[in-house]
Amino acid sequence: MTVSTAIARLNAADQDFARHLDHLLSWESVSDDAVNQRVLDIIKAVRERGDAALVEFTQRFDGVDAQSIDDLILDRERLELALTRISATQREALEKAASRVRIYHERQKQDSWQYTEADGTVLGQKVTPLDRAGLYVPGGKASYPSSVLMNAIPAKVAGVSEVVMVVPTPRGEVNELVLAAACIAGVDRVFTVGGAQAVAALAYGTESVPQVDKIVGPGNIYVATAKRHVFGQVGIDMIAGPSEILVVCDGQTDPDWIAMDLFSQAEHDEDAQAILVSPDAEFLDRVAASIDKLLPTMERAGIIEKSINGRGALIQVRDMQQAIEVANRIAPEHLELSVADPQAWLPQIRHAGAIFMGRHTSEALGDYCAGPNHVLPTSGTARFSSPLGVYDFQKRSSIIFCSEQGASELGHTASVLARGESLTAHARSAEYRILNEKGN
Structure with a gap:
């Protein structure tokens, strides 16, 4: 089987970079x-x-x-x-x-x-x-x-x-x-x-x-x-799109490692997305060479080839600061920070499903046995979604217990707001419980 890659090369300095990036990231999982x-x-x-x-x-x-x-x-x-x-x-x-x-x-x-206010009112949350x-x-x-x-x-x-x-x-x-x-x-x-x-x-x-x-x-x-x-x-849980990996690298990691990390998601299916971002243009060339060298050795070479050629990219940026900006723009499912001091950059990461820190932490470890969940938001939804977790199988009920004094005090506030909304029954329900004003 003959395989070859023509992975896209983008440069953040180009005037039309944003348009090309948007086109690369676009994905519509809409049923016909x-x-x-x-x-x-x-x-x-x-x-x-x-x-x-x-x-x-x-x-x-x-x-x-x-x-x-x-x-x-x-x-x-x-x-x-x-x-x-x-x-x-x-x-x-x-x-x-x-x-x-x-x-x-x-x-x-x-x-x-739960917590208790000074007048005896108890507020809280019941987790079930x-x-x-x-x-x-x-x-x-x-x-x-x-x-x-x-x-x-x-x-x-x-x-x-x-x-x-x-x-x-x-x-x-x-x-x-x-x-x-x-x-x-x-x-x-x-x-x-x-x-x-x-x-x-x-x-x-x-x-x-x-x-x-x-x-x-x-x-x-x-x-x-x-x-x-x-x-x-x-x-x-979610409507998941294709698998994604974004690697941010300072150019000092073994290029074979990075190529295989990109393959680890590309082998899922032809629509999977694998992107590398680095300020080192020469390193991007070395990773491209590693991709071509290693691809023929892969069992799922045909799938990887289509994924890399169709939705993959090597992106050159000005510096590591811009690399982080691009990462936040993409909001990837999996983000590898393959850099010397990943902890220093972590505070600036705002959008990612899972963050893999350092050169030795491959995304594959998270898929199987690291511990955190591998069910992650895709297609940019990491901007507002989180990994699957225990909290997805728990629900929360509010608890409100008003003392006599508390009901009276809150009744005044509720009455004003309810009448402002022309909801008279709401207002009177609260007013009945105001001390010395019952029946109003």
Whole structure:
């Protein structure tokens, strides 16, 4: 297989740099009308026919010879069996990764709190886990046991009582690593269904699939479209775009390391984006040479080539300060600060899903076992979104307890504001509780 790259070269000093950068970053994950209508039809069928529709769609789309919903349910014993079917090395790696992810996310737990004012009024916040969460996991050869850990463990740490996993098994192909990860992460129930029909089942429930409160996990365009449509009926994590990596380098890191870091995201799919920013033009040339040298050695060379040629870039900037400005403009999913003193630049980073500090911290470590979550905002949404975490599986309720004196004092303020909004019942409800003025 012949592969070659023609990665874009941009210079921040060019007059039209901003326009070229915007064009490079543009990404619209919008479903076409045909996909949208198909998804709506599937959701409608699952809502109306429940388990029967799930069985029918699984037969049709996944080529699975399922006669009833019972053929699409994996019990806890089957997950435990998967642990015995993987190698000892794989099990050790899964368990170590799970432990690190769990320890990190334990620090994210939020607790309820209250405080008492001088007049006895008590205010606070009650933090409660969701009752049930749904986890979508891609199936078949494109399986990601790491995603099972990253999605299920924060839910369990948050206190979610039941985590339900859906994972397609196209042509009956079961991934033992995925099931083993589900066992280690504490997944409670597994259904071997996928696509829009699995999302619909989690959102609305069927005779066998329980309705959940939130759906998390990656999927194809049908899954993403279905998540859009059921949002509001249930919560969702995000609508994720293609994988991204932005490396900011001072020119002193081994160029082979940087090239492979760029490949680590480019190999996901042709639409993935890998960008290097550096003030050192000669270093950019060396990385380009490393890309050409290493690309033919990659198993997924064809995918990497299309990604690098289509959406990749080497960007020259004036200095490290401008490199940070470009990074904030891009707001990447993964940001590597491959520089001598990353801590010095960290305060200036405002927008990034995850920040990898120093020359030795590859993005791949974050994908699998560092501890922080690898479910991250893409397509510039790091400007306003955060990584998946324990807080995504907790909800907060306000607590207000007014003493007699407090209700009287607040009643005056509420009355003025309510009457200013012409909401008389609001005003009188508050006024009834004003001391010495009840009945006004």
